[in-house]
Amino acid sequence: MINRPNVVVIVSHDTGRHFGCYGVPTVQTPAIDAFAADGCRFTRMYGTSPICSPSRGSLMTGRWPQRNGLMGLAGGKRGGAFGWDFNDPEQHLSHVLRKAGYETAMIGYHHEAIDLGTLGFDHVVRGAGEQAKFHTAPGVGERCAEFFRQRRGDRPFYLQTGFLETHTPYNGQGIPPDSAKGLWLPPWCRVENPDDAMQAHVAGLQGSVRSLDTGVGIILESLRASGLEDNTLVVFTVDHGPELPRGKWTGYDGGIGVAFVMRWPAGGISGGRTCDAMLSNVDFLPTLKELTGTPLTHAPDGVSFAGLARGTEVESQRHWLGAMFVGLHYEVRTERYKLIHNFRGSYHQPPPGATEHTNPVAELYDLDSDPLEIHNLAYESAHAGARREMSGILRNWLESVDDPILRGPVSGPGVTFGDPDDRYRESLAEYREWTGCQASNSKDRRRGP
Structure with missing residues (x-):
């Protein structure tokens, strides 16, 4: 019998599906591409919003933004420009897993609450002030690796992690642009002749994606080196589309389409499977419930796609999905x-x-x-x-x-x-x-x- 898996959820900022494994020819993402080749890659996953917090909130609660209360951006002061928050007492994934006996940790960047202390994490490591560099992917990756190396005992853990990449400004953390393999814009942008400003923007995006991939690679390699890889369910996903024309902010697929890759070797999610079913990230929490046997204290809006991830089902239970700004x-x-x-x-x-x-x-x-x-x-x-x-x-x-x-x-x-x-x-x-x-x-x- 397989023990309950550890759970690692990696959430990227504003990247959509801008990765090599999703067909982008000019980005350098060897770690994410290799992860997809060894896991299950979902080609039609959509966020519930083309902005950060509402989409992340649905991912972590299994509920629509209107239901969990996080309909706009979280952060800053309550009532301020970014003062949206979960309804009380909304159950975040960290609450759910902690109640089920998991040790919970948040390392790096999050965007789901005004006060991170309300989300139910046992441990929090995040950069601020002089430590802000640890919000960048390689720094966050090293902190995650340290967390894995310090693991003792058999208690399962939930680690949530995120990075500042690939949110604009792309050079805000001193990350160099990348045009080594050329520049490429998704056809949904409908930009045929990008001017110099657009080309510089895309090079900045590609540089941030490359840095992001470095951090993801550190996390995945440290799981392997720590002997945790086989029984750890790893999810890599994005909140919404990139900051490009007809992307972020919009209801087009460029705004709400996101990458989503899972791997859990001991649980039968491996081998480079591709799933083309239409799904929403509101479906993740009920999927995790089924995979881990963890009870939920609230009724989710999503539907489980565990069978799709394992390859035991071929059709999605989802016949429609919604998104909102x-x-x-x-x-x-x-x-x-x-x-x-x-x-x-x-x-x-x-x-x-x-x-x-x-x-x-x-x-x-x-x-x-x-x-x-x-x-x-x-x-x-x-x-x-x-x-x-x-x-x-x-x-x-x-x-x-x-x-x-x-x-x-x-x-x-x-x-x-x-x-x-x-x-x-x-x-x-x-x-x-x-x-x-x-x-x-x-x-x-x-x-x-």
């Missing part, structure tokens, strides 16, 4: 279609290629014929049936999680829209028209911590 846009995706509903008409795309985007209320894409999400079908009569079906999925989701956007513009840390404007009214009216939802008599509710 609080107060701005909400999207639902099925195997064939994606619907994006924009409650605000514009947003600012940060550099490179900084611009003000103006979007229609609805965007509908046929992903079979248009995987780059270029041709909006939402206002074409031939696709009215598909739009109505997808609108029904959106309505069911938003109502099931009691999303405040249905009662009025959301106001909270970093998201302040003030009184309803014409665009919000137009968007809500169109939402109601296509979902068959009647106007609510309740007062607008503005939600924040």
